[in-house]
Amino acid sequence: MSKPLMEARHLEYAYPGGARAIRGVSLSVEPASLMAVIGSNGSGKSTLIRLLAGLLRPSAGSVLLDGIPLAAWQPRLRAREIAYVPQATMTVFPFRAIDVVLSGRTPHAPRFGFESDRDRAIAVESLEAAGAAHLAERSVTALSGGEKQMVILARALAQQPRVLLLDEPAAALDLKHRAELMRTLARLRDTRRLSVVMITHDLQFTGSLFDRILALRCGELAAQGRPEEILQSSLLAEIYDDPKVRTERIGDQTVVWVDK
């Protein structure tokens, strides 16, 4: 097994004045891997991703990148390694999509001064990879939720990170774009050794395409393993607290559904 790129050790997190949202979660992200985070609503998935992104500071435990605690990384250098795509972004000003994507080059560009032609080329490439090249000149405030999500994904790709953290990126995407997203991620894993940690509810459609699945239940790690280990009726029934969850393996895919 290769050295983990990113590691979380005994993570704890409680929102101010709230209950503990993450309890004793440990995980490791291997280089060039696709990891899904699953769990019912409110199980702490987004909190976990935000902890990994360094947006929240754990109340106990630590997140390590290359063996170094996230807090010890210079923000600019960290931004070259980790990119994050939130569930939704609320951009108020009518920025052009290409400019939003270009801003993903910030950690690589000189501190003062504009992005280079190379940065621009990478931004265009990233838009293409996200399947959003046709949106380049549109203003982001005029885009639909799914289109905006593709632009924000392109921006994260333009960061050329080693770890890409995605908070339910597929929620606003149609079937075609969900498939495209998974293909893009798999390609980047294979060509650029990108590691992806992605929250998804899309077990039926994409579950089997991941290298690893991590299941959260009430802020605790309920299970983690290969898709065929996790995507089993009894385990999913427990994770989602619903006895009627069913699975069936067809070839190398697992089909998930809920009984009437």
Added chain:
Amino acid sequence: MTAKLIRAMAILTLVLAASTAVALVAGRQKIDFSSLLSDPFSRTLFFRLRLPRVLMGLTIGASLAVTGASLQALFRNPLADPYTLGISGGGALGASVAIALGWSMRVAGVPFVFLASFLGAVLAASLVRAIARTGAVILPGALLLSGVVVNLVTLAAVLTIQCVADPNSSLQILRWMIGSLDVIGVSPVGRMLILLAPTWLALLALSRQLNLLAIDEDTAATLGVNVGRCETAVHTLCSLAVGVTVAMGGAIGFVGLIVPHAVRLMFGEDLRIVLPGSLLLGAAFLVLADALARTALPSGELPVGAITGLLGGPAFLWLLRRRRQYAAM
């Protein structure tokens, strides 16, 4: 991008130069520029009154516009400006307290009124931000509402102070409640510049961070922006700039709102162009407004705040109607 910045700066510098020229010439008293150096009357009029007033207008206009642009980006709210966020009101209250109590001393060369105004601005800004922030989110509606209410309350407090203060202070307070650029000699402008020029530079240095914040706060943080530190810096710088301008020129509204929008319409959304652009266009806008204020009436002059309000308000409402693409306000 660099070419775009240079083009924008060149155009706006021309606009600024033309506006300044118009403002220097405009006035009820004609100045004979051919005998400027030989005629003592023209010389006094120009160097003691006209020029300082125009310089004051340039300084205040630039400051208000650049703070407006910064605050809009920081709060991701196109309606944010020193006026709508209560910062001007806080500054006015701080300054009027200092004037009413007769604190005309200086602290390390800085007039105490400046400091009082700055403190008032900081307090008002922090209060508004604290009310609008729920957890990690700043609610845009709450931000503007609390800003407007803080402005109303500070205005009421200033009026109260004005009523109980001695007549001399009372007149002084009334003067900048209206907002005026009246100034004698260039040295007050110099004193302002010592404080304002560094805040402009500091805000310009933050333009990249502000650009990322204007797009989205969370992703700005993952792109390497220290959001907390940036917020505190912008807040403090804007309070300082607004405090000083309010102490000198009164609460002049709408410059910080209208100018950045005009720059955006002309040159796009990138804050690295909008901030320096606002600095130039804000200066041009205010000296033109003041030239109009000085010459619009057959006798006497209008307060410049009335002109910016009358021009800026409708223009802003028009913008608001035209630009429905603003997602949330």
